[in-house]
Amino acid sequence: MSTAAMTAPISAPREDKSGFTRDRAVWGAIMLAPYVLVFAVMVVYPVAYGLWLGLNWNSYRALFADPIFIRTVVNTIIFLFVAVNLKFLIALLLSGFFVQQRAWIRIVLVLFILPWAVPSIPTILSFRVMLNPENGMVNQQLFQWFGVMEGPGWLTDPTLAFVCSIFVHIWKSLPFWTLILITGRLAIAQDLYEAASVDGANRWQQFRFITWPSLATLYVTSTMLSMIWTLGDFNSVYLLTGGGPGDLNHVLATLGIRYMRNNNLDLGIASIIVAMPLILPMVFVMVKRLSKGAEA
Amino acid sequence: MKKVLDEGKLILIAIPVLIWTLLPIYHLFVLSISNQESMLAGKLWPDQPTLQNFQIVFKQQHYYLHNFWLQMFNSFFIAVATGLITLFVATFAAFAIARLKVKGGRTIMNLALATYLIPAAFLAIPMYKAMGSYGLLNTQASLILAMVALASPYAIWVLKQASDKLPKELDEAAVMDGATSLQLFRLVYLPLMKPSMVVIGIYALLLAWNEYLYAFLLLSSEKAVPLAVGLGLFLSADDAPWNLLMAAGLLYAIPPAVIYYGFRKNMVGGLTSGAVKS
Numbered sequence: 259m260s261t262a263a264m265t266a267p268i269s270a271p272r273e274d275k276s277g278f279t280r281d282r283a284v285w286g287a288i289m290l291a292p293y294v295l296v297f298a299v300m301v302v303y304p305v306a307y308g309l310w311l312g313l314n315w316n317s318y319r320a321l322f323a324d325p326i327f328i329r330t331v332v333n334t335i336i337f338l339f340v341a342v343n344l345k346f347l348i349a350l351l352l353s354g355f356f357v358q359q360r361a362w363i364r365i366v367l368v369l370f371i372l373p374w375a376v377p378s379i380p381t382i383l384s385f386r387v388m389l390n391p392e393n394g395m396v397n398q399q400l401f402q403w404f405g406v407m408e409g410p411g412w413l414t415d416p417t418l419a420f421v422c423s424i425f426v427h428i429w430k431s432l433p434f435w436t437l438i439l440i441t442g443r444l445a446i447a448q449d450l451y452e453a454a455s456v457d458g459a460n461r462w463q464q465f466r467f468i469t470w471p472s473l474a475t476l477y478v479t480s481t482m483l484s485m486i487w488t489l490g491d492f493n494s495v496y497l498l499t500g501g502g503p504g505d506l507n508h509v510l511a512t513l514g515i516r517y518m519r520n521n522n523l524d525l526g527i528a529s530i531i532v533a534m535p536l537i538l539p540m541v542f543v544m545v546k547r548l549s550k551g552a553e554a
Numbered sequence: 555m556k557k558v559l560d561e562g563k564l565i566l567i568a569i570p571v572l573i574w575t576l577l578p579i580y581h582l583f584v585l586s587i588s589n590q591e592s593m594l595a596g597k598l599w600p601d602q603p604t605l606q607n608f609q610i611v612f613k614q615q616h617y618y619l620h621n622f623w624l625q626m627f628n629s630f631f632i633a634v635a636t637g638l639i640t641l642f643v644a645t646f647a648a649f650a651i652a653r654l655k656v657k658g659g660r661t662i663m664n665l666a667l668a669t670y671l672i673p674a675a676f677l678a679i680p681m682y683k684a685m686g687s688y689g690l691l692n693t694q695a696s697l698i699l700a701m702v703a704l705a706s707p708y709a710i711w712v713l714k715q716a717s718d719k720l721p722k723e724l725d726e727a728a729v730m731d732g733a734t735s736l737q738l739f740r741l742v743y744l745p746l747m748k749p750s751m752v753v754i755g756i757y758a759l760l761l762a763w764n765e766y767l768y769a770f771l772l773l774s775s776e777k778a779v780p781l782a783v784g785l786g787l788f789l790s791a792d793d794a795p796w797n798l799l800m801a802a803g804l805l806y807a808i809p810p811a812v813i814y815y816g817f818r819k820n821m822v823g824g825l826t827s828g829a830v831k832s
Contacts (some may be wrong), residue, residue, distance in 0.1 A: 278729055285735035286656025289646035294662065296643060299688075300681060300703035301669050304560045307687075308680030353568050362683025366568050368815070370575050375814035377764040379782050380803025384582040384788075386753070387796045395581055453771035485669075492601025500789070514770050515771070522798055530676040541671040548711070549664050 300544055312531040317524040327529065328510040334489070334533075337424060337509050342485050345428045345435060346477065352432075353439035354469075374433035382497040385426050389413050389498075416506040419499045423507065427494035429489070435480055442476040443469065482540050489533065572761055585800035593797045607801035616617070616798055618788055621776055629763055629780035629806070632694055636701040639760035641751060644706050648713030649807075653725060666707035674704070675767060682771050689812060696772045697780075701765060705758035712757075716750040754816055760810050781806045 317485035321327050356367050373381065388395045391505035397409030413419045450468045460466070492511045495501060501508040501516065508516065511534055564754075586607055587591055588600040614622045644711045651659035669677075681700055682691075690696040720743075728742050773779045776787075787804055788794040 267585070274759070278734070281656045281735050283656065284737075286650040286654035286659070286706060287753070289650040289739075290656055290659060291660065292643045293647040293710065294664070296703050296706060297662070297666060297669070298568050299803075300684070300699055301677070304677070304680035304684035305672075309682060311680075311683075313821060347674055350569065352567075355564065355571075359566070359593070363564065363568070366572060369572060370580055371574060371814070371818070372811065375811045376579070376807040377766070377782060377810060379785050380576050380582055380800065380807050383785070383796075383799060383803065384578045386817070387585065387800075388578060388581045391595045393596050395584075395596040397597070399598060429574070433575075485675055486671050490675045490677075492675040492678075496755050497563075497786075497789075511673065514679050515767070518682065521681060523679070526679045530679060533673075537673065537676075544671050545664050548667055 288462070288526045292410075308527050309531075311524060311527045314528075317528040318532075321525055321528045321532070326505050326508060326513065329506060330510060330513045330529075331532075333420065333507060334509045336420075337427075337495075338485055338488055341427050342481060342488055344424075345432055345484065346481055348428070348476070349432060349439050350434040350473075352436050353443050354465075355438050356436065357443045371433040371437065373430050378430060378497060380491040381430070382426055382493060385422070385429075386413070386498050389422060403443075411497055414503055416503055419503060420507045423498045424496045424500050427488065427491055430494060431484070431491075435484060438480055439473065439476070442473050445526055446472045482544055486537065486540055486544070489537065570620065582800050582804060584802050588797050589803075590597045590795070590797065597624045606652050607797050608805075610798055611805065616795060618784075618791070618795070619798065619802060621784060622781070622802060624777060625779060625781040625784040626806070628694065628778065629782065631762040632698055632701070632769075633759045635694075635698045635706060636762035639698065639757045640705045640709050640758035641755045643702060644709035644713055644754060645744075645747065645751060647706070647710045648717055649743055651710070652714045652717035652754045653720075653738065653743060654735060665708060666710055669703070670707035670711075676706075676769055680768055681768075681806060683774055692774055692778065694773065694778055697765075697769055698762070700772060701758070701762040704768075706762050709754040709758060712754055713750055714749060720746055753817060756784055756813060760813060763810050 332416045348521060352370075356363060356370075391397055391414050394412070396412065397406070400406040400409040410418055412422055431443065446469065451464055454464050454468060489509075489512055491509075495507065495509050495512045496515075499507050501512045510529055514526045514529045516526075517523070518528060568822045584598070584600060587603040587605065588597070589602065589604055589606065592600040592602070604750075611619055611622055614620050647662075650656045651663055681703075685696045685700075686693050688696075690699070724742055724746075725738060729737050733741065762783070763780075766786065769780050770786055773783060776784070781802070785799060785806065788796070788799045
């Protein structure tokens with residue numbers, strides 16, 4: 259009798275629970291469905307179709323025969339290496355500046371994030387006009403201040419134009435990464451620094467033994483994410499130079515789109531598939547890192 | 555004395571940083587209030603600042619700006635639709651993965667994250683092709699769908715992280731009281747997730763408002779394109795009226811800048827926060 263009385267109230271919620279589990283599975287599937295549909299239609303099918311088109315061996319032969327392509331691969335590697343490392347070096351230094359507790363520095367920070375907050379098209383086109391070799395503001399001012407009759411051909415000289423597009427890319431993406439590194443620095447316990455300065459550690463030693471070890475993981479994760487995004491940056495190159503002068507300054511992102519706009523989809527697909535050996539390992543590592551982050 | 559020296563050093567860093575950051579934006583502003591003549595002279599400040607460019611833009615009195623207001627409206631419509639649909643798709647998915655623990659949910663989230671990590675310009679090419687086979691090219695639906703697909707992975711990821719922070723006991727208590735999954739969603743989950751949902755909705759909205767590449771690929775009719783593409787048309791002109799472009803560009807850039815500043819604190823960090831913690 260007493261056992262029955264004890265089990266009865268326990269078994270009732272147990273039934274509820276299994277009922278709920280079924281309800282849960284059904285609604286879980288229904289609620290996940292919209293995303294799965296978007297994912298299938300917009301990502302899985304296009305990527306699978308792209309890979310299938312990418313099996314066409316002839317397009318790679320045509321690709322490697324195109325002199326612009328080899329130049330583009332070299333450009334892309336230089337762009338990635340210089341832009342990402344330079345950006346993170348500057349972001350690392352600037353994050354040290356911005357964590358200083360001053361009211362006026364907070365105001366500087368608010369202005370500093372503007373490039374990140376505004377859309378690319380007006381600002382990059384503003385660069386383009388400003389750097390115009392003939393009547394752009396930069397060369398006109400060089401003439402007025404320093405009497406330079408013929409200022410540098412910022413966008414007409416191939417090397418300079420390439421350097422400029424790297425700078426525009428950094429201009430646009432620097433604020434975001436600086437903010438990330440500021441967040442990282444603010445997470446470091448302040449008493450570590452206090453203890454270190456009591457022990458007589460100088461600025462460099464504090465950076466070397468406290469800041470850097472605490473920031474290293476974040477720095478590496480961010481660098482990798484930034485590499486992937488930099489590889490996909492079309493705007494900085496296209497809006498500033500259009501890949502020119504003379505198609506000398508394309509990166510894979512702009513070249514792929516250029517092929518496609520010229521109705522040469524196979525070459526467009528091939529030109530992005532050649533980057534896969536670089537991208538896939540990074541995507542794999544990043545997904546692992548990020549899903550671990552989501553777990554924590 | 556040392557303090558003054560320190561402050562001096564900081565100011566020496568601040569000045570070049572500000573010049574570097576603000577120069578192109580200042581230049582954008584200067585051109586927008588310059589007439590053709592002082593624009594071509596590359597002046598630091600126009601001789602006779604004028605609001606005439608804005609007047610021309612407002613009244614659509616230039617060949618390139620005939621559809622300015624329509625394109626502004628298109629930008630607005632595409633951004634709001636992207637924001638709302640992303641919110642709908644991502645909130646449901648995050649609830650199913652984080653709270654209902656639906657089977658395969660984690661795998662789907664990881665696959666979604668992988669999408670987020672495909673370089674944007676690379677995904678654009680096969681997506682364009684797919685839009686062609688769906689017969690959606692040159693419709694705004696194609697751009698909205700593309701933007702939802704690009705915004706959802708991050709949105710789900712952020713919402714999943716926020717959901718995990720909600721106490722499990724809430725769900726358990728509700729289930730004990732006999733709540734169904736739907737009631738759990740409506741009465742427990744939604745009210746608690748509101749702040750994260752606002753951030754995600756705005757993130758998706760801004761992503762769509764600022765997008766250029768996908769818009770430029772997927773839409774071509776002058777009446778259907780958002781303002782970003784409308785402004786990009788100036789690129790094809792031999793002697794483009796850059797001052798008009800800059801005036802229109804300024805109007806296009808102000809709304810997202812205002813929104814960013816309003817939500818600045820919530821917009822950073824997300825993806826790398828896992829790395830900050832470890």
